[in-house]
Amino acid sequence: MTQRLANKIALVTAAGQGIGRAICEAFAAEGARVIATDLDAGKLAGLPCVRREQLDVRSTAAVEALAQEVMKAFGPPDILVNCAGFVHHGTVLDCSEQDWDFSFDLNVKSMHRTLRAFLPGMVERQRGSIVNISSAVSSIRAVPNRYVYGATKAAIIGLTKAVAADFIRHGIRANAICPGTIETPSLEGRVEGLAKATGKPIEKVRQDFINRQPIGRLGTAAEVAALALFLASDEASYITGQTHLVDGGMAL
Numbered sequence: 001m002t003q004r005l006a007n008k009i010a011l012v013t014a015a016g017q018g019i020g021r022a023i024c025e026a027f028a029a030e031g032a033r034v035i036a037t038d039l040d041a042g043k044l045a046g047l048p049c050v051r052r053e054q055l056d057v058r059s060t061a062a063v064e065a066l067a068q069e070v071m072k073a074f075g076p077p078d079i080l081v082n083c084a085g086f087v088h089h090g091t092v093l094d095c096s097e098q099d100w101d102f103s104f105d106l107n108v109k110s111m112h113r114t115l116r117a118f119l120p121g122m123v124e125r126q127r128g129s130i131v132n133i134s135s136a137v138s139s140i141r142a143v144p145n146r147y148v149y150g151a152t153k154a155a156i157i158g159l160t161k162a163v164a165a166d167f168i169r170h171g172i173r174a175n176a177i178c179p180g181t182i183e184t185p186s187l188e189g190r191v192e193g194l195a196k197a198t199g200k201p202i203e204k205v206r207q208d209f210i211n212r213q214p215i216g217r218l219g220t221a222a223e224v225a226a227l228a229l230f231l232a233s234d235e236a237s238y239i240t241g242q243t244h245l246v247d248g249g250m251a252l
Contacts, residue, residue: 004233006031010079011070013057013114016043018184019133020083022221024049026229032079035070039084050074057084057110067117076121079232081131082111087190088148095148107152111159119163119172126171129232132160133224134176136247143212153178157243164241173240175231180247181209183218214249 010027014020016038024034024047034049041054051073056062070077085107088099111132122128137146138153157176164174181187191209195202210218227246230236245251 003031004229004235005079008032008078008232009035009070009074009076010081010232011035011037011077011114011118012081012083013037013055013110014039014083014085015047015049016040018083018186019179019182019221019224020081021047022225023081023083023228026222026225027079027232030229030233032232033074035074035077037066057113058105060113063110063113063117067114067121070118071121076125076128077118078122078127079129079131080114080118080122081133081228081232082114083133084110085133085152086149087146087186089145089190089194090147091145092147094145100148103148103152104155107149108155108159111156115159115163119167122172123167123170128172129236130160130163130172130174131228131231132156132174132176134160134178134243136178136180136245136250138178140178140243140245141251160243161241168240173231173236175236175240176243177224177227177231178243178245178247178251179219179224180245180250181213181218182221182224184221187218212250213247214252217248219246219248 010032012024015024015036024036028034028048035051036044036047036049037053037055044052088103134156135153137150160174160176191206195205
């Protein structure tokens with residue numbers, strides 16, 4: 001480890017498991033002072049961080065209150081990582097207005113909330129790196145039965161590019177990471193749910209996820225975290241407004 005993020009303050013949402021947790025661990029190993037948040041604070045146990053906070057990113061009041069506390073205790077974060085998200089299964093015919101609203105609120109508007117809360121301090125200090133977790137399933141490509149999910153992840157790419165363009169002269173960089181299928185507790189839950197819903201064996205459902213990765217395996221959360229670490233670091237100081245695939249060839 002080379003302390004690439006030494007003394008930088010990094011705030012990460014949905015840090016309790018999967019990609020968010022791996023990012024926290026990678027950042028802390030490189031010297032960052034991590035503020036880890038999750039809807040379920042119990043999942044944050046054991047993370048190497050300076051602060052663990054329960055946070056509902058669907059609550060504007062909660063996000064704004066946390067921002068005030070963080071600013072008072074640490075100042076503006078150097079790094080903001082938005083990981084919160086939900087995968088809705090189905091086509092347009094399976095997507096109710098409630099499904100649409102929930103998916104956009106959690107996947108997209110949550111990022112709007114954190115940006116509104118933390119970006120002013122970053123702009124005032126004239127530096128900061130924002131990393132938003134999007135997906136290969138977005139404006140990059142489509143897969144069956146990911147109608148509203150793909151729409152939300154495409155919106156994240158647009159949101160990220162807009163922030164990058166608006167604040168490029170204020171020392172702010174914003175990039176989107178677009179994972180393929182990553183082995184996480186969330187994926188395991190979806191595999192089990194699909195197996196029950198379709199009557200297929202769990203092993204067959206899981207293999208279907210693997211088969212759509214040209215590389216022949218699922219990705220790991222650590223592989224996504226390695227990319228997030230690079231984008232957060234000063235090594236990526238000339239990179240902003242871009243989508244970065246870590247997808248095992250899924251978008252080929």
